[in-house]
Amino acid sequence: xxxxxxxxxxxxxxxxxxxxxxxxxxxxxxxxxxxxxxxxxxxxxxxxxxxxxxxxxxxxxxxxxxxxxxxxxxxxxxxxxxxxxxxxxxxxxxxxxxxxxxxxxxxxxxxxxxxxxxxxxxxxxxxxxxxxxxxxxxxxxxxxxxxxxxxxxxxxxxxxxxxxxxxxxxxxxxxxxxxxxxxxxxxxxxxxxxxxxxxxxxxxxxxxxxxxxxxxxxxxxxxxxxxxxxxxxxxxxxxxx
Amino acid sequence: xxxxxxxxxxxxxxxxxxxxxxxxxxxxxxxxxxxxxxxxxxxxxxxxxxxxxxxxxxxxxxxxxxxxxxxxxxxxxxxxxxxxxxxxxxxxxxxxxxxxxxxxxxxxxxxxxxxxxxxxxxxxxxxxxxxxxxxxxxxxxxxxxxxxxxxxxxxxxxxxxxxxxxxxxxxxxxxxxxxxxxxxxxxxxxxxxxxxxxxxxxxxxxxxxxxxxxxxxxxxxxxxxxxxxxxxxxxxxxxxx
Amino acid sequence: xxxxxxxxxxxxxxxxxxxxxxxxxxxxxxxxxxxxxxxxxxxxxxxxxxxxxxxxxxxxxxxxxxxxxxxxxxxxxxxxxxxxxxxxxxxxxxxxxxxxxxxxxxxxxxxxxxxxxxxxxxxxxxxxxxxxxxxxxxxxxxxxxxxxxxxxxxxxxxxxxxxxxxxxxxxxxxxxxxxxxxxxxxxxxxxxxxxxxxxxxxxxxxxxxxxxxxxxxxxxxxxxxxxxxxxxxxxxxxxxx
Amino acid sequence: xxxxxxxxxxxxxxxxxxxxxxxxxxxxxxxxxxxxxxxxxxxxxxxxxxxxxxxxxxxxxxxxxxxxxxxxxxxxxxxxxxxxxxxxxxxxxxxxxxxxxxxxxxxxxxxxxxxxxxxxxxxxxxxxxxxxxxxxxxxxxxxxxxxxxxxxxxxxxxxxxxxxxxxxxxxxxxxxxxxxxxxxxxxxxxxxxxxxxxxxxxxxxxxxxxxxxxxxxxxxxxxxxxxxxxxxxxxxxxxxx
Numbered sequence: 001x002x003x004x005x006x007x008x009x010x011x012x013x014x015x016x017x018x019x020x021x022x023x024x025x026x027x028x029x030x031x032x033x034x035x036x037x038x039x040x041x042x043x044x045x046x047x048x049x050x051x052x053x054x055x056x057x058x059x060x061x062x063x064x065x066x067x068x069x070x071x072x073x074x075x076x077x078x079x080x081x082x083x084x085x086x087x088x089x090x091x092x093x094x095x096x097x098x099x100x101x102x103x104x105x106x107x108x109x110x111x112x113x114x115x116x117x118x119x120x121x122x123x124x125x126x127x128x129x130x131x132x133x134x135x136x137x138x139x140x141x142x143x144x145x146x147x148x149x150x151x152x153x154x155x156x157x158x159x160x161x162x163x164x165x166x167x168x169x170x171x172x173x174x175x176x177x178x179x180x181x182x183x184x185x186x187x188x189x190x191x192x193x194x195x196x197x198x199x200x201x202x203x204x205x206x207x208x209x210x211x212x213x214x215x216x217x218x219x220x221x222x223x224x225x226x227x228x229x230x231x232x233x234x235x236x237x238x239x240x241x
Numbered sequence: 242x243x244x245x246x247x248x249x250x251x252x253x254x255x256x257x258x259x260x261x262x263x264x265x266x267x268x269x270x271x272x273x274x275x276x277x278x279x280x281x282x283x284x285x286x287x288x289x290x291x292x293x294x295x296x297x298x299x300x301x302x303x304x305x306x307x308x309x310x311x312x313x314x315x316x317x318x319x320x321x322x323x324x325x326x327x328x329x330x331x332x333x334x335x336x337x338x339x340x341x342x343x344x345x346x347x348x349x350x351x352x353x354x355x356x357x358x359x360x361x362x363x364x365x366x367x368x369x370x371x372x373x374x375x376x377x378x379x380x381x382x383x384x385x386x387x388x389x390x391x392x393x394x395x396x397x398x399x400x401x402x403x404x405x406x407x408x409x410x411x412x413x414x415x416x417x418x419x420x421x422x423x424x425x426x427x428x429x430x431x432x433x434x435x436x437x438x439x440x441x442x443x444x445x446x447x448x449x450x451x452x453x454x455x456x457x458x459x460x461x462x463x464x465x466x467x468x469x470x471x472x473x474x475x476x477x478x479x480x481x482x
Numbered sequence: 483x484x485x486x487x488x489x490x491x492x493x494x495x496x497x498x499x500x501x502x503x504x505x506x507x508x509x510x511x512x513x514x515x516x517x518x519x520x521x522x523x524x525x526x527x528x529x530x531x532x533x534x535x536x537x538x539x540x541x542x543x544x545x546x547x548x549x550x551x552x553x554x555x556x557x558x559x560x561x562x563x564x565x566x567x568x569x570x571x572x573x574x575x576x577x578x579x580x581x582x583x584x585x586x587x588x589x590x591x592x593x594x595x596x597x598x599x600x601x602x603x604x605x606x607x608x609x610x611x612x613x614x615x616x617x618x619x620x621x622x623x624x625x626x627x628x629x630x631x632x633x634x635x636x637x638x639x640x641x642x643x644x645x646x647x648x649x650x651x652x653x654x655x656x657x658x659x660x661x662x663x664x665x666x667x668x669x670x671x672x673x674x675x676x677x678x679x680x681x682x683x684x685x686x687x688x689x690x691x692x693x694x695x696x697x698x699x700x701x702x703x704x705x706x707x708x709x710x711x712x713x714x715x716x717x718x719x720x721x722x723x
Numbered sequence: 724x725x726x727x728x729x730x731x732x733x734x735x736x737x738x739x740x741x742x743x744x745x746x747x748x749x750x751x752x753x754x755x756x757x758x759x760x761x762x763x764x765x766x767x768x769x770x771x772x773x774x775x776x777x778x779x780x781x782x783x784x785x786x787x788x789x790x791x792x793x794x795x796x797x798x799x800x801x802x803x804x805x806x807x808x809x810x811x812x813x814x815x816x817x818x819x820x821x822x823x824x825x826x827x828x829x830x831x832x833x834x835x836x837x838x839x840x841x842x843x844x845x846x847x848x849x850x851x852x853x854x855x856x857x858x859x860x861x862x863x864x865x866x867x868x869x870x871x872x873x874x875x876x877x878x879x880x881x882x883x884x885x886x887x888x889x890x891x892x893x894x895x896x897x898x899x900x901x902x903x904x905x906x907x908x909x910x911x912x913x914x915x916x917x918x919x920x921x922x923x924x925x926x927x928x929x930x931x932x933x934x935x936x937x938x939x940x941x942x943x944x945x946x947x948x949x950x951x952x953x954x955x956x957x958x959x960x961x962x963x964x
Binding site: 483485486487488489490491492495496497499504505507508509511512513514516517520521534535536538539540542543544545546547552555556563564565566568569570572573575576580584623624625626629630632633680682683685686689690691693694695697698699700701702704705706711713714 | 724726727728729730731732733736737738740745746748749750752753754755757758761762775776777779780781783784785786787788793796797804805806807809810811813814816817821825864865866867870871873874921923924926927930931932934935936938939940941942943945946947952954955
């Protein structure tokens with residue numbers, strides 16, 4: 001196996017990330033600036049850094065009830081290590097959990113220059129194709145959306161993808177009987193698109209943001225140690241072979 | 242399954258991380274400040290933030306040849322999703338890869354008040370117990386160590402655990418024939434100890450730091466798409482059943 | 483979380499798999515008969531048992547060079563446990579490794595009554611849609627295919643899906659310049675279809691078959707213990723940021 | 724990366740497992756015989772085959788409430804693939820779930836020639852070291868134990884490790900206030916020891932046995948599709964930061 005890479009290089013005991021001396025990064029740059037660098041190949045402006053900080057913070061945790069927090073906590077409760085439990089948490093991030101950032105960014109990047117959003121949305125609704133990034137399992141309204149757009153406007157990253165995201169929400173709510181707010185995944189998908197990131201990095205953004213939350217859940221489970229989490233037999237119903 | 246948690250709470254559509262309003266965090270705090278908050282239960286000082294940024298940046302990537310980068314790249318090359326490939330990368334972080342932060346922190350926290358380091362080290366050497374955080378597979382000298390201690394001195398986190406780390410290195414090198422530098426895992430283990438973090442969070446620190454690097458490797462493999470990475474048959478030797 | 487299940491039930495300290503007393507299964511049935519039972523809800527006939535044995539055996543291993551064997555061996559070489567390393571191996575089973583059973587079974591089940599296979603295949607070729615289950619990375623000809631069809635004919639499971647599989651191969655090779663043999667995934671997809679299994683179980687068949695092979699690879703790596711498998715620095719080429 | 728292996732070899736388009744022609748295995752041997760071969764390097768006798776079938780069948784499933792079934796079902800409920808969900812299930816097999824086979828086998832192999840079991844057990848009890856393979860979370864008595872020993876006696880694999888397992892149980896129950904039956908993990912650990920398997924393969928035995936059960940649970944969740952499994956907010960208690 002041979003690998004060609006543009007990410008990290010070593011020269012005479014020195015390490016370079018995307019051409020930048022790692023020692024300088026450690027001394028002079030924040031972690032989020034280095035994340036931006038490693039994902040995009042260049043150091044960020046102050047506005048880019050501010051926006052990235054807001055995006056990652058917005059998704060840092062969403063309580064112990066999510067699929068990823070549950071699998072992580074069950075796994076560590078069976079006496080597993082931090083990294084094994086964290087991987088179990090990440091595996092739960094399927095198409096129904098944490099994936100809408102990527103799906104929404106893909107949709108916005110493919111349709112940002114659409115001049116008839118109403119027809120586009122109605123057409124998809126007719127074909128029963130769900131647009132990712134709208135609706136929430138238990139929140140009526142997600143405050144993180146407003147705050148992220150506020151920061152996006154301040155930093156100059158409220159652009160055509162974000163506009164499209166809001167237009168789509170308006171059309172969706174005019175044609176749907178149930179309330180479909182733009183959710184935090186949708187707004188993140190719109191803003192990373194306005195920052196020029198490839199939608200294929202969408203899930204990566206979510207995972208970078210959520211890993212510290214999962215580490216906290218796993219650590220809490222280690223410290224509190226309530227024993228292996230089995231289901232109550234009473235919660236299991238046998239329905240015949 | 243019931244869970245008691247101190248991490249995240251919801252009140253009337255508002256989310257709180259360790260008691261802090263998430264909206265305020267998004268607007269006013271950096272991602273690293275929020276990571277500190279979620280792991281430690283309180284917001285960091287400026288010095289704590291600076292030190293955390295340096296620690297995470299130092300471990301952001303170490304090239305495509307590490308066990309975790311390899312498993313992540315092989316997994317995505319077999320056409321897997323970002324999160325599945327990332328989990329495969331994290332699974333490779335066993336006792337021989339990325340674990341020495343935790344092992345070193347545990348050692349420093351258990352021995353920080355040892356008054357005869359020389360005997361301690363010699364005794365372990367005799368019992369053939371390896372102290373984690375020393376030595377490197379291919380670098381003679383790891384520049385990241387000096388830089389991290391420099392930042393630790395500036396921010397006030399070069400304390401008794403860091404001192405012990407250097408003393409242990411000196412004794413090790415006086416009794417060992419091969420050079421055993423303090424490596425980046427060792428210095429990170431010492432500094433998180435001087436910052437007051439439980440050693441049980443050591444592996445968590447490493448994973449938070451390295452996930453962006455793994456995301457970059459997986460994304461590069463997706464974009465370059467060289468096909469599924471199988472071993473060359475010539476690299477496989479059959480040694481008899 | 484409440485779960486309704488038809489798989490396993492407990493009554494007064496007795497366990498039942500799909501309604502069958504587990505004690506009786508242990509005493510009187512083979513493991514493969516119990517696998518059939520748990521997947522299909524009924525005990526197999528002798529012919530079904532024979533066919534299942536052949537299918538699982540055919541996929542038990544394919545050497546250390548596959549994506550799954552590599553990730554499993556790298557992971558355990560970094561000092562991980564058996565189950566963590568095995569999970570890493572399984573994660574590498576993406577769309578390009580071990581997935582063609584399911585893809586082929588889906589294709590055969592959707593097209594088993596197609597009366598113009600030639601047009602179907604040519605049409606897909608024109609649209610550049612690859613039919614799963616044909617071609618092999620390094621074998622010109624896969625002997626396992628003939629043997630599996632031989633057993634299928636003996637046991638009465640060479641039916642319309644298997645016939646379709648062979649017809650498709652013939653058309654493919656008449657229109658394609660490179661040789662496209664039916665591979666072991668393709669023939670397994672055809673036979674499980676002729677046995678009446680849902681294609682959604684196709685990947686499950688592959689994993690059940692391959693897990694013992696992966697266990698053997700991980701165990702070999704534990705016993706031989708050559709140290710953590712890093713890439714040779716000489717195999718890494720830096721191509722510019 | 725170069726690998727030396729004794730497991731699988733290719734010669735002129737033919738595949739050999741531990742020196743046996745795979746075609747012959749497919750035609751003439753059962754899956755369990757091939758599993759024995761790949762793990763032990765030789766084909767089993769009829770008694771070995773019978774014993775292996777009983778062992779694997781005994782652990783094929785234990786209901787949807789185990790840690791592994793839960794993580795597998797939660798993961799697939801978030802719309803993940805079969806292999807990703809299965810890996811999540813396997814990750815939950817930590818020291819408190821499915822590990823006692825290995826732990827018990829290790830204990831029996833290290834102490835099979837102990838001539839004072841009573842002192843050994845009492846000594847460990849005093850040091851608060853738990854012997855793996857005894858006790859059960861919700862069954863008072865595990866019928867699988869008797870049945871497995873019955874088969875072991877029939878096939879000649881009730882040997883000194885199994886005898887030790889029963890002696891240890893008797894001593895444990897004479898000194899402990901709560902009932903500590905030999906559980907299915909313990910008896911499996913004893914029997915694989917009497918069959919001559921290295922205890923390091925113990926977890927591998929459990930995983931091979933349980934994978935079909937997990938595949939059945941994941942498939943049931945795919946077919947029933949109840950949506951992503953989040954915790955009920957009412958089951959989460961906030962205990963202060």
